[in-house]
Amino acid sequence: MRNRRLLAILMIALSALMLLRFVEVWGVLSPSQVRTSDYTSSYVAAQSWRSGDGAHIYDRATQLAGHQALGTATTAQGLSYVNPPLSAVIAAPFSLLGYVASYRVFAVFQFLLVLAAVVLAVRIAPWPRSTPRLARLAVGMLALAGTGTGEILLQAQWDGIAALALALAFGITKPHLVFGLVAFLIARGQRRALAGAVAATGAMVVASLLLVGVHGTLAFISAPGNSIEVSPLPTMLGFTGLVYSNLQQGLAAQALSALGGALAVALAATLGSVSRRHPDRLEYALGGAVLLSLLCAPHLLVHDLVVLAPVLVWCVARAGHSLRDGATSWAELGLVGGWIALSYAALIDVGNGTVGAPGRFVPWLLLVGAGAAVYVCCGGRRAIHRRLEPAISAG
Known part of the structure; x- marks a missing residue:
């Protein structure tokens, strides 16, 4: 129990330091640096919609x-608006303020959504x-202190909303991240959820x-292709970036x-089927x-990883049932x-567009995590409990 408590305290301390570092970097950004953030495109689109020109927010x-x-016309970052129309509407109240x-x-606002x-x-x-509150706090703070949280602060990105309500918010602000979850939901077979x-x-x-008419809605379909100008394919963090x-x-x-995307969707469906039976x-x-x-998302960047924060929490909570009270x-x-x-x-991968083995590191780790989930859910659970769950002495 003592080792578990010390580990929790260490996690809280390290997470707090990381969060303070995020806030420090965000706080010292100059107005010129702020104008290079991804948020510029959302701000411009929101202003266009407020002025009654919603049909041309992708023009x-x-x-x-x-x-x-805004004085950002010469910056490549964030020049093209590629988010769904509703994202511009959500940003509209914020666009009443000056850009900075x-x-x-x-x-x-995004950070508070991730916190929520x-x-x-x-x-x-x-x-x-038997899980003490200190341990729950430690896991929550560690989840909050991920690099994705820092990126949504620096870029004022939309993934705080996605983290708050995965399924619905993906459809509103990040529909390109939803393919695997749709397959999971269909295979799970719950009619109300479907x-x-x-x-x-x-x-x-x-x-x-x-809100934006037929023209604006159709324009959104082709808009994501414009993001390649800002984020080349080798900088992506899913299968696309890995390849x-x-x-x-x-x-x-x-x-x-x-092929990788299709395999990911198929495996997500398999997990949905397993979760229905178990x-x-x-x-x-x-x-x-x-x-x-x-992994199967065609456009995945660092700030999108923030949606994994709640995932870490609920998986650690489930893992706690593996052993006797007080053990880790x-x-x-x-x-x-x-x-x-x-x-x-x-x-390491932020903005890295170099080509050469081993490529981006994030997709490799996502593959390992997904593989572990498939193994545990589809036959390896008993083996893990038998061989890989010895207690770490509580001291």
Whole structure:
């Protein structure tokens, strides 16, 4: 028990230092640096929508004029707006402020959403009754201190919303991250959940048509292709980035990326089916589906990883049931160690577009995590409990 308490205190201290570092870097950004953030595109689109020109929020000439007014027309970062129409509407109240103030407020808003997601996950996760509050706090703070959280502060990105409500918010702000989760949901076969997902998708389409019209809604379909100008394929962190950071662009790279994505979707469906038959494996199965959904996403960057924060919490909580009271399992340590490794890899991969083995590090770690989830859920669970769950002495 003593070792468990010391580990929790160490995790809290390290997480607090990391969060303070995020805030420090964010706080000293100059106005010129702020204007290079991804948020500029959302700000310009929100202003266009507020002015009654929602149908042209994806028009390059309209965006360029907005960037010129902000003084950001010469920066490549964030020049193209590629988020769904509803994202511009959500950002509209923030665009009433000047750009720098709007960036600051929106970044804090995103951070608070991630915090809310982690707090909610900690409260509802299936912790063993014996798990002390200190341990729960430690896991929550570690989840919050991931590199993805730092990126949403610096870039004022949309993934705080995605972390707060994975399924619905992916459809609103990050639909390209949803493929694996859709397969998981279909295979799980819960009619109410499927009906809710279909209703949410329909509501999103109707809302987009009402807010930006047919032209704006159709323009969104082709808009993600513009992001390649800002984020080349080798900088991506899913299968796309893994393949293109190891191979030159060509048919082979395209085929491997498509094959990897298809395999990820199939495995996510498998996890959904397993979770239906074995409810006790739901946390691991859903966590694996989120990892696979990220891997098959055509556009995945560091800030998108923040959606894994709640996943870490509920998987660590489930892992706590493996052993007797007061013990720490290798599964728990593996999850915590994997999260730390992923955060470090994300720091290395930020903006890295070099081509050559081993390529981006993040997708390799996502693959390991997804593979572990599939193994645990699809036959390896007993073996893990038999061989890999010895207690770490509580001292």
